Amino acid sequence: MHLPADFIQKMNTLLQEEADRFFATYHEEKVSGLRINPLKISRDEFLRICPWNVEAVPFCETGFYYENDVQPGKHPYHAAGLYYIQEPSAMFVAEVLKPSPGEKVLDLCAAPGGKSTQLAAMMNNTGFLLANEIHPKRVKALSENIERLGITNTVVTNETPEKLATRFAGYFDKILVDAPCSGEGMFRKDEEAIQFWSCDHVKKCAEKQRYILEHAYEMLKEGGILVYSTCTFSPEENEQTIESFLKHHPDMELLPIEKTDGIQNGVVEWTQEGLKEIVYTARLWPHHLKGEGHFVAKMKKHGPTSPWNGKIAKSNVSRQMLRDYEQFAKTTLKTSINRTIYAFQHHLFALPEDCPSFDGLKVIRAGLHLGELKKNRFEPNHALAMALTIDDVQHYLPLSNEEAMKYMKGETWHTGQDRGWLLVTIEDYPLGWGKETKGIVKNFYPKGLRIV
Numbered sequence: 001m002h003l004p005a006d007f008i009q010k011m012n013t014l015l016q017e018e019a020d021r022f023f024a025t026y027h028e029e030k031v032s033g034l035r036i037n038p039l040k041i042s043r044d045e046f047l048r049i050c051p052w053n054v055e056a057v058p059f060c061e062t063g064f065y066y067e068n069d070v071q072p073g074k075h076p077y078h079a080a081g082l083y084y085i086q087e088p089s090a091m092f093v094a095e096v097l098k099p100s101p102g103e104k105v106l107d108l109c110a111a112p113g114g115k116s117t118q119l120a121a122m123m124n125n126t127g128f129l130l131a132n133e134i135h136p137k138r139v140k141a142l143s144e145n146i147e148r149l150g151i152t153n154t155v156v157t158n159e160t161p162e163k164l165a166t167r168f169a170g171y172f173d174k175i176l177v178d179a180p181c182s183g184e185g186m187f188r189k190d191e192e193a194i195q196f197w198s199c200d201h202v203k204k205c206a207e208k209q210r211y212i213l214e215h216a217y218e219m220l221k222e223g224g225i226l227v228y229s230t231c232t233f234s235p236e237e238n239e240q241t242i243e244s245f246l247k248h249h250p251d252m253e254l255l256p257i258e259k260t261d262g263i264q265n266g267v268v269e270w271t272q273e274g275l276k277e278i279v280y281t282a283r284l285w286p287h288h289l290k291g292e293g294h295f296v297a298k299m300k301k302h303g304p305t306s307p308w309n310g311k312i313a314k315s316n317v318s319r320q321m322l323r324d325y326e327q328f329a330k331t332t333l334k335t336s337i338n339r340t341i342y343a344f345q346h347h348l349f350a351l352p353e354d355c356p357s358f359d360g361l362k363v364i365r366a367g368l369h370l371g372e373l374k375k376n377r378f379e380p381n382h383a384l385a386m387a388l389t390i391d392d393v394q395h396y397l398p399l400s401n402e403e404a405m406k407y408m409k410g411e412t413w414h415t416g417q418d419r420g421w422l423l424v425t426i427e428d429y430p431l432g433w434g435k436e437t438k439g440i441v442k443n444f445y446p447k448g449l450r451i452v
């Protein structure tokens with residue numbers, strides 16, 4: 001691995017006698033992790049069915065290390081949303097924000113969704129999570145991950161922080177800014193981050209982070225909590241970004257983060273003006289724990305903030321649309337969806353609780369995508385399958401691991417029965433829909449997700 005000379009010099013100056021231990025980690029193997037999805041599976045159940053050797057991540061209750069020679073991302077359990085592949089240090093960030101069920105939460109820089117999926121699970125799919133991503137390509141991956149993990153309390157948008165701030169001033173209980181950064185902490189995993197790195201890039205990232213934080217501040221309610229994180233080592237993007245933000249916002253208080261298992265304090269000497277409380281922030285270093293580099297700061301807003309004065313979204317579904325959906329629900333489901341139902345053209349969505357109106361925003365996913373009305377027939381969406389359990393449906397088709405791989409390739413099934421919509425499952429966890437007519441199950445696994 002060829003590290004930039006300026007980076008080596010900078011880290012030597014910052015770390016001094018620790019530098020050798022730090023650089024030695026670049027000769028070690030990367031660590032790989034997955035985080036189970038408690039919306040679908042418990043820790044004990046996962047350990048019962050898990051086909052690989054795994055070891056608990058000490059600073060995240062739902063996190064596990066796995067060995068580098070296995071590929072959990074290719075197993076049907078991944079397609080069933082039982083876990084999310086995530087770099088272990090990154091798992092600590094959502095643990096610091098720790099939203100509760102029923103809260104209003106914003107993940108401002110959310111793609112591909114590692115932290116959003118963790119936050120939604122902590123909220124137990126209740127309340128309202130806005131997962132936003134500015135990049136139009138990256139937002140698709142975010143939306144797919146929200147779907148795969150069976151998340152129903154989340155609206156995914158593709159907006160700038162500025163535009164969101166005009167709509168959500170004073171709205172959120174909790175906000176995460178997992179900022180775009182120079183990615184120094186990911187050099188072991190991501191060669192591209194090395195190619196991109198320069199002292200100038202670090203400076204530009206720091207400017208961008210300040211702009212994003214300003215808008216996050218506007219959207220936080222009085223008493224609200226803001227967590228800022230990066231996956232870089234540079235003080236300009238970490239201690240100094242936070243020091244400068246706090247200087248401009250004296251009503252924001254830096255809160256101590258509890259540190260265990262090798263997590264270190266932020267460094268006062270790396271600030272510009274010697275802010276003592278910066279030790280409350282957390283640094284995750286690859287030479288102190290099993291994970292890559294991360295920085296996390298937690299802050300509380302004390303200043304008076306005008307309460308949000310926007311509108312709540314109302315159902316716009318016609319009687320006919322509702323009748324068509326109910327016809328499907330009566331024959332296929334054993335559960336009812338007790339949320340506001342909203343139509344975008346022919347598509348129906350079940351909105352999160354007390355969902356604000358999002359007219360005029362670029363919405364990629366509005367809560368749970370129920371399905372589409374096609375010539376007075378309702379066709380369920382893959383997202384609905386992913387949010388159900390076998391107890392929620394009239395009929396399901398249990399598959400073995402080998403059969404599940406065939407399903408994910410798009411194969412049809414001969415069953416000899418005629419039961420209509422079936423939830424296709426592995427180990428009782430949904431993989432998608434099949435429609436059984438005259439003995440044959442047509443495959444509704446989305447074409448874009450199929451394996452070749």
Ligand SMILES: C[S@@+](CC[C@H](N)C(=O)[O-])C[C@H]1O[C@@H](n2cnc3c(N)ncnc32)[C@H](O)[C@@H]1O
Binds near residue numbers: 090108113
């Ligand atoms: C560190 S990544 C987020 C990772 C994500 N939170 C996760 O856990 O999967 C930072 C994200 O910020 C986005 N971003 C870049 N510029 C931005 C800006 N000006 N405002 C908001 N987000 C931005 C990037 O496209 C990128 O997806």
